[in-house]
Amino acid sequence: MDPVNDGLPERLAAAMRELETRALQRSARVSAERVAARVEDRLRREGAVRSPRVWWLRPATLRVAAAVVLVVAAGWTVRLTHVAGPQAAVRLPVVIPAIDSLTTGQLESVLEAAGEVRAANFGPVLPSNGSLDSLSEQQLQMVLASL
Amino acid sequence: MGYPALAAEADGELIARYLAGDETAAGELVRRHTAALARYMAAQGAPPEELEDLTQEAFFKAFRALGSFRGGASFRTWLLAIGGNVLRDGRRRWRRRQVVELTPEIRDPSGDPAEHAEAGWTLRRLEEGIGKLARLQREVFMMRAQQGLEYAEIAAGLGISEGAARVHYHHAVKRLMAWIQ
Numbered sequence: 229m230d231p232v233n234d235g236l237p238e239r240l241a242a243a244m245r246e247l248e249t250r251a252l253q254r255s256a257r258v259s260a261e262r263v264a265a266r267v268e269d270r271l272r273r274e275g276a277v278r279s280p281r282v283w284w285l286r287p288a289t290l291r292v293a294a295a296v297v298l299v300v301a302a303g304w305t306v307r308l309t310h311v312a313g314p315q316a317a318v319r320l321p322v323v324i325p326a327i328d329s330l331t332t333g334q335l336e337s338v339l340e341a342a343g344e345v346r347a348a349n350f351g352p353v354l355p356s357n358g359s360l361d362s363l364s365e366q367q368l369q370m371v372l373a374s375l
Numbered sequence: 376m377g378y379p380a381l382a383a384e385a386d387g388e389l390i391a392r393y394l395a396g397d398e399t400a401a402g403e404l405v406r407r408h409t410a411a412l413a414r415y416m417a418a419q420g421a422p423p424e425e426l427e428d429l430t431q432e433a434f435f436k437a438f439r440a441l442g443s444f445r446g447g448a449s450f451r452t453w454l455l456a457i458g459g460n461v462l463r464d465g466r467r468r469w470r471r472r473q474v475v476e477l478t479p480e481i482r483d484p485s486g487d488p489a490e491h492a493e494a495g496w497t498l499r500r501l502e503e504g505i506g507k508l509a510r511l512q513r514e515v516f517m518m519r520a521q522q523g524l525e526y527a528e529i530a531a532g533l534g535i536s537e538g539a540a541r542v543h544y545h546h547a548v549k550r551l552m553a554w555i556q
Contacts (some may be wrong), residue, residue, distance in 0.1 A: 236548060247521075255410060
């Protein structure tokens with residue numbers, strides 16, 4: 229026995245020593261060999277759970293999760309088909325990673341494409357010549373907003 | 376503390392062997408930790424006639440749950456925590472028939488009878504007090520005061536913070552002192 233009696237008042241420490249003496253006497257009657265034999269036997273009879281697999285990796289749980297994913301995906305597909313329909317907004321078919329790196333010509337092309345998208349959804353924004361110089365501040369803000 | 380790091384490492388190997396299907400590793404772990412577990416349960420009021428059954432039950436539960444053992448605490452601390460759960464389940468059952476006489480094993484024929492009576496009373500009150508503590512207070516107190524574990528180890532074994540373990544210990548000492556006065 230090596231109890232940690234730090235901070236224990238003497239009266240309590242003394243009582244703990246008595247308690248420990250009694251616990252030692254009682255536990256000495258417990259046979260480790262006998263307990264080991266009984267535990268091994270019971271594990272063999274009742275089946276040990278050795279797999280460290282967690283509950284969410286059990287086949288039943290995985291089947292339920294897969295079913296939920298399928299139902300949600302199907303729901304979204306139906307919703308998109310019926311709610312958005314053929315009038316769904318045309319998306320800008322380009323991704324601009326860094327607009328600062330574009331040349332003026334490239335930027336004008338992008339803006340022209342954006343204007344087409346905008347026009348398809350909300351009417352024309354850019355003038356027919358597609359020049360940046362001819363855009364008003366409000367038009368420019370609309371173009372940027374459409375990006 | 377009586378539980379060297381080398382033994383803890385060897386426990387990990389035994390656990391791995393058991394999980395891989397080696398039955399003998401379970402027996403080895405039982406032999407290694409039976410004395411500490413039985414002592415822990417006996418000090419918390421487990422009746423002597425049930426002590427071996429309770430010890431076996433705690434080991435069985437531990438092996439059934441071994442897949443969830445993550446090694447945050449040592450196997451022994453984790454086992455003691457399971458032992459605490461087993462005790463909690465049996466506590467109501469045996470509390471009713473707990474004998475409150477001074478047992479022969481602690482009776483000493485020498486010395487002042489008044490002193491012995493006083494010591495017997497204090498011991499009985501301590502046992503009662505330990506039984507009346509809240510579960511975490513009791514387990515933290517016993518792991519610290521009886522098993523000599525560090526707060527960090529206790530906290531890992533019981534799934535609480537180290538600060539919480541210190542607070543539980545402090546409250547347990549305070550309540551037990553009031554109980555044995």
